Amino acid sequence: MNPNLEIDKIDREIISILMDDAKTPYSEIAKRIVVSGGTVHVRMKKLEHMGIIQGSTLVINTAKLGYGLTAYLGVYLNRGGVYNQVIVELEQIPQVVEAHYTTGVYSIFLKLICRNTKDLRDVLNDKIQTIEGVQRTETILSLEESIKRPVQFGS
Numbered sequence: 001m002n003p004n005l006e007i008d009k010i011d012r013e014i015i016s017i018l019m020d021d022a023k024t025p026y027s028e029i030a031k032r033i034v035v036s037g038g039t040v041h042v043r044m045k046k047l048e049h050m051g052i053i054q055g056s057t058l059v060i061n062t063a064k065l066g067y068g069l070t071a072y073l074g075v076y077l078n079r080g081g082v083y084n085q086v087i088v089e090l091e092q093i094p095q096v097v098e099a100h101y102t103t104g105v106y107s108i109f110l111k112l113i114c115r116n117t118k119d120l121r122d123v124l125n126d127k128i129q130t131i132e133g134v135q136r137t138e139t140i141l142s143l144e145e146s147i148k149r150p151v152q153f154g155s
Helices: 009-020 026-033 037-049 080-090 117-126
Strands: 069-077 096-101 108-114 134-142
Touching: 009 026, 009 037, 026 037, 069 080, 069 117, 080 096, 080 108, 108 117, 117 134
Parallel strands: none
Antiparallel strands: 069 108, 069 134, 096 108
8 A cells, every 4th residue: 555545643633633623723733743734734635635534514503593303214115226216305305414225124214303393294294205115214203412423543
C-alpha cells in the first residue's frame, strides 16, 4: 500500500478532534496535537481522498423545530427484487431520514422524524404502505435517545 494512503496516530488524533467538534479550525487542531497547520491541511486532504472523511454535518435538535417524534419502521417486502424501486420511493418522503437494507426479520429498517403521531400515521398510511412491493410494516416509537455518538476507535 502507498504509505501516503495509510493512517497513523496523527490522522487518528485529527479525526478524533473533528468528531468532537467538526468546526474546530485547523490551527487549533495543529496546536493541540503539536504539528503545523499545513500538516493538518495536508492530512485532511489525504483523509478526504481516501474516503475516510466525507464532508461534515450539522447536528440539529429536530424537536425544537417541531419534529418531536422519532420512529423506527421495519419494512417487509413482497420479494427482495423490489428493494431498489422501494428505496427510490422512500427517498421522496422527507420524514424518512435513514434506510438500511438488513438481514433478519425486516427487509428494510427505517428511521423517521415526524412532527407527531398524526404526521407518522399519515406517512405510514398515505405514503409508505402504498408503495408497490411493501407487504407490511412494524413501527417502534423512540421514547428517548440516550446515546448518540460517532464510532470510537483506538489509536
